[in-house]
Amino acid sequence: MSMDEPPRKLTLEEWDSRYAALWRQGLRQPGYGGPLRRHIRTEGDLRLHNLRFDSSAAALRLWNLLLTENQRLRQARQQGLKLVGAMKDLGTVPVMAYSLPNLRAFYPDGAWWTPCLMESTDGLLRQAEACGIDAAFCPVRAMLPAFHNEEHFPIPELLICSAGAVCDDFSAIAQRLEHTGFPIAWWEMPRRRAPEPNEPARSLPGNLLAPSLQVECVRAELARVASVLGALAGQPLDTEALANGLRRANRVRRLLRALRQAVYAAVGTPLPALEMLVAEMLAIHFCSDLDETIAVLTGLLAEVHRRVRQRQFILPLDSVRVFWINPTADLRIMNLLEDWGARLCGADYMFTHALDVIPEDLPPLEALARTALADPMAGSASERARRIVADCRVFRAEAVVIARIPGASHCAREGTILRKVVHEELGLPVIDLEIPPLCDALLPALSGRLQALLETVRNRRR
Numbered sequence: 001m002s003m004d005e006p007p008r009k010l011t012l013e014e015w016d017s018r019y020a021a022l023w024r025q026g027l028r029q030p031g032y033g034g035p036l037r038r039h040i041r042t043e044g045d046l047r048l049h050n051l052r053f054d055s056s057a058a059a060l061r062l063w064n065l066l067l068t069e070n071q072r073l074r075q076a077r078q079q080g081l082k083l084v085g086a087m088k089d090l091g092t093v094p095v096m097a098y099s100l101p102n103l104r105a106f107y108p109d110g111a112w113w114t115p116c117l118m119e120s121t122d123g124l125l126r127q128a129e130a131c132g133i134d135a136a137f138c139p140v141r142a143m144l145p146a147f148h149n150e151e152h153f154p155i156p157e158l159l160i161c162s163a164g165a166v167c168d169d170f171s172a173i174a175q176r177l178e179h180t181g182f183p184i185a186w187w188e189m190p191r192r193r194a195p196e197p198n199e200p201a202r203s204l205p206g207n208l209l210a211p212s213l214q215v216e217c218v219r220a221e222l223a224r225v226a227s228v229l230g231a232l233a234g235q236p237l238d239t240e241a242l243a244n245g246l247r248r249a250n251r252v253r254r255l256l257r258a259l260r261q262a263v264y265a266a267v268g269t270p271l272p273a274l275e276m277l278v279a280e281m282l283a284i285h286f287c288s289d290l291d292e293t294i295a296v297l298t299g300l301l302a303e304v305h306r307r308v309r310q311r312q313f314i315l316p317l318d319s320v321r322v323f324w325i326n327p328t329a330d331l332r333i334m335n336l337l338e339d340w341g342a343r344l345c346g347a348d349y350m351f352t353h354a355l356d357v358i359p360e361d362l363p364p365l366e367a368l369a370r371t372a373l374a375d376p377m378a379g380s381a382s383e384r385a386r387r388i389v390a391d392c393r394v395f396r397a398e399a400v401v402i403a404r405i406p407g408a409s410h411c412a413r414e415g416t417i418l419r420k421v422v423h424e425e426l427g428l429p430v431i432d433l434e435i436p437p438l439c440d441a442l443l444p445a446l447s448g449r450l451q452a453l454l455e456t457v458r459n460r461r462r
């Protein structure tokens with residue numbers, strides 16, 4: 001088996017022999033490298049048994065970066081670095097924290113995926129119920145017991161959470177967290193609105209516009225966050241340091257932009273949907289290692305370019321082009337989507353503002369404030385829908401799937417609005433599906449609905 005063998009998706013068992021073959025051929029890996037199977041033993045990530053992974057060395061590195069994050073955070077603490085728990089903003093506070101050399105930021109919100117990865121052996125959702133946060137809340141409730149039992153991530157020295165234009169779920173859970181002894185530094189994110197006629201306004205990434213007043217408000221709030229971070233780091237987060245931080249974050253964002261363009265626009269599928277989801281997630285806090293994130297994305301992009309050049313694709317060329325909305329609580333559904341005949345040609349995982357390049361021709365705090373305010377979840381669902389429509393056009397989507405998150409308060413009306421706008425503007429078939437943290441029991445229903453959608457597209461092609 002050679003490093004350049006045609007790409008395919010491998011089970012964990014198949015990856016064992018693929019790993020051995022790569023090793024014999026002189027595979028070079030960073031310190032966190034190794035076979036994928038070990039994450040079941042070290043982290044209890046049982047879901048890996050049920051996933052299928054891209055066969056490239058670049059994908060192996062991506063998965064290893066993702067699945068070693070907790071170890072990396074613990075090492076950082078041992079080395080004397082300070083840990084910052086950024087909460088809810090998805091892509092803003094980490095850019096500031098990584099501008100200071102002795103801080104590492106991560107999202108405790110990421111506990112969202114723990115019940116999936118550990119196939120519920122973590123017991124976090126049950127424990128959340130014991131804290132009064134039941135299934136009426138979205139799976140981010142796993143974060144609360146994870147703080148209490150300290151088994152899933154090290155407790156950060158500092159917690160910073162955005163408030164204001166934030167879903168009820170997160171707001172309630174974060175307040176409960178604070179009341180149980182975890183102090184939080186709050187900052188205000190106003191709900192983005194359209195400027196009134198003649199009201200001074202500023203442009204935001206993502207082709208958006210917001211009143212100057214709101215940009216000023218976020219800028220002032222981020223200045224406050226900068227002081228809190230500077231106090232923790234023992235050195236100020238000044239303009240020069242932040243400007244350097246923005247440039248480094250932009251390296252990640254530009255790589256992701258190139259990767260999305262290369263994968264979603266390709267005639268075939270050069271990288272599976274699951275690896276694309278994981279790669280896009282690196283945008284929000286760099287998996288606690290910005291340099292490695294750059295290296296991982298560079299490797300993935302080179303692999304994708306090579307496959308496109310050699311026309312090596314992992315799915316049939318006639319796979320239905322699907323645009324996916326919202327992250328899935330169960331990662332397995334991204335594999336199944338492809339098994340059932342679809343390919344991903346774009347996605348909005350609720351953090352499109354973390355993919356936008358931060359303007360480098362503005363004062364850094366102003367630039368970051370404008371980018372933060374472009375958060376799709378801080379504005380209206382119809383504004384979010386407009387960006388989705390534009391992406392669907394660019395990547396020639398044939399169908400749209402809205403992944404409803406069980407219990408999520410932001411989903412109450414969102415699905416109806418997104419469906420209506422996409423259908424009216426593009427005439428594409430749209431479905432919304434609720435996907436629980438483990439979807440196995442619902443597979444017949446999910447499969448039936450998704451396959452019906454794909455069949456609709458195939459009929460429209462005839």
Ligand code: SF4
Nearest residue numbers: 138140167169408409
């Ligand atoms: S309700 Fe939605 S926005 Fe809020 S924490 Fe859950 S998934 Fe995130």
